[in-house]
Amino acid sequence: MLKLLNCYPLIVSSMLACVLSACGSGSDSAIEDASPTTTTSSFFDPEFFIADALLEDISTQSCTLSNGTVSTCYKVVIAGKPANREVGPFCPPSITSDASEGGIWFDGSGEVYDIDGDFILKLDSLYGSGWQLYNVETGLVNITNTQAACEAAARPNVDPAYQNYCVQCSLDYVRGGISQTFLIPTSPVVLNNPANINSDLGVSLDGVVFAPAAPVNAILANYTIAAFDDCGGHINPFEGYHYHASTGCTELSSQIDGHASLLGFALDGYGIFAMLDASGFEETDLDECRGHSDEIRGYHYHSASAGENMFIGCFHGAQGSISETQ
Incomplete structure (x- = not known):
C-alpha cells in the first residue's frame, strides 16, 4: 500500500546513481566540484515503491559517490519494467x-x-x-x-x-525487462556546482529508469x-524500457498538503516530484536543476513538462551509481 509522504518523519536518505557502463558517467567533471559543501536529508522509504517494482528488499552498503565522497548507499534493485x-x-x-x-x-x-x-x-x-x-x-x-x-x-x-x-x-527482446541495481546515497551530498546530466538520472516508483x-x-x-x-x-x-518524460503515469505517491506527487528519486538521492501541484500550479522558485526546498520535503526536484523532453535540468548533489543486475 502506498503511504503519503507527510505521514513519515524525515529520514536521512536518498537515492540513485550514475549509469549503465555503456552510457558513461552521470556527472561532468568540468562542472562538478570535487568537494561537497554539506550533507542534507530527504525523504526515502522502501514503501514508496509499489508492489513488484523491486526485485529484492532495499539494503545499505558502502559506496563512493561521483565526486569521490565515501558514503553509505541504499541498494535498490528494480525489475526494469512498470510493475502496475x-x-x-x-x-x-x-x-x-x-x-x-x-x-x-x-x-x-x-x-x-x-x-x-x-x-x-x-x-x-x-x-x-x-x-x-x-x-x-x-x-x-x-x-x-x-x-x-x-x-x-x-x-x-x-x-x-x-x-x-x-x-x-x-x-520480449530484453528478457521481459532489464533489471538494474542503483546505489543511492543515504544522505545527499550537496555539490558546490551542479553536475550535468548525460546519462540515466533516477528511478521511478514503479521500477523503471528515468533516462536523460x-x-x-x-x-x-x-x-x-x-x-x-x-x-x-x-x-x-x-x-x-525507460522513461524520457513525465506524463502522469508515475505520479504514484500523493502529498496530503496538496504538493505535487512524488514520481521517484534522482541519482543524488533527492525526490523528483511532478511538475504541477494538486491545484494545477507549477512552482515559481525553481533553480537551474528544477529544484527548490520546503520545510516538509527539504530540497527536491520538480519534473519538466513532457514536451520539453526532460525530467530535471542538472544534479544538485553527488550521485551514486547504476549497473545492470547480474
Whole structure:
C-alpha cells in the first residue's frame, strides 16, 4: 500500500546513481566540484515503491559517490519494467489509426503529439521533405516488428534499410525487462556546482529508469520516429524500457498538503516530484536543476513538462551509481 509522504518523519536518505557502463558517467567533471559543501536529508522509504517494482528488499552498503565522497548507499534493485501496467502501444498500424492505437512523440519543442495516422501523414510539414513512413498503396505504417529490425533501427547509426520507419521494440527482446541495481546515497551530498546530466538520472516508483533527454535530433535525422507510449517510455534492446518524460503515469505517491506527487528519486538521492501541484500550479522558485526546498520535503526536484523532453535540468548533489543486475 502506498503511504503519503507527510505521514513519515524525515529520514536521512536518498537515492540513485550514475549509469549503465555503456552510457558513461552521470556527472561532468568540468562542472562538478570535487568537494561537497554539506550533507542534507530527504525523504526515502522502501514503501514508496509499489508492489513488484523491486526485485529484492532495499539494503545499505558502502559506496563512493561521483565526486569521490565515501558514503553509505541504499541498494535498490528494480525489475526494469512498470510493475502496475503493460507498456505500449507505440506505433499506429496505419494512416487511418486513431490516437488509441499509437503512443506519443515529443521533440523538445514543447509540443506533445499523438502518434496517430494523421501524425504519420504530416511528418513532412513538421520536419521537412523526405518522410514516407507508410506504404502508399496499402496505407500501412512501416514498423520495426521483429527483433532484428528493432536492433537495426534503435541505435545511433540506423541501418539505412530502416530509415522511414516507426521504431518500436518488445520487452520480449530484453528478457521481459532489464533489471538494474542503483546505489543511492543515504544522505545527499550537496555539490558546490551542479553536475550535468548525460546519462540515466533516477528511478521511478514503479521500477523503471528515468533516462536523460531522448536524442531526437539523431532520430529525426534518420527519418525515424522512436515512438513513446502514453507514459513517455519506450524500449530499446540495450537499455530496455525507460522513461524520457513525465506524463502522469508515475505520479504514484500523493502529498496530503496538496504538493505535487512524488514520481521517484534522482541519482543524488533527492525526490523528483511532478511538475504541477494538486491545484494545477507549477512552482515559481525553481533553480537551474528544477529544484527548490520546503520545510516538509527539504530540497527536491520538480519534473519538466513532457514536451520539453526532460525530467530535471542538472544534479544538485553527488550521485551514486547504476549497473545492470547480474
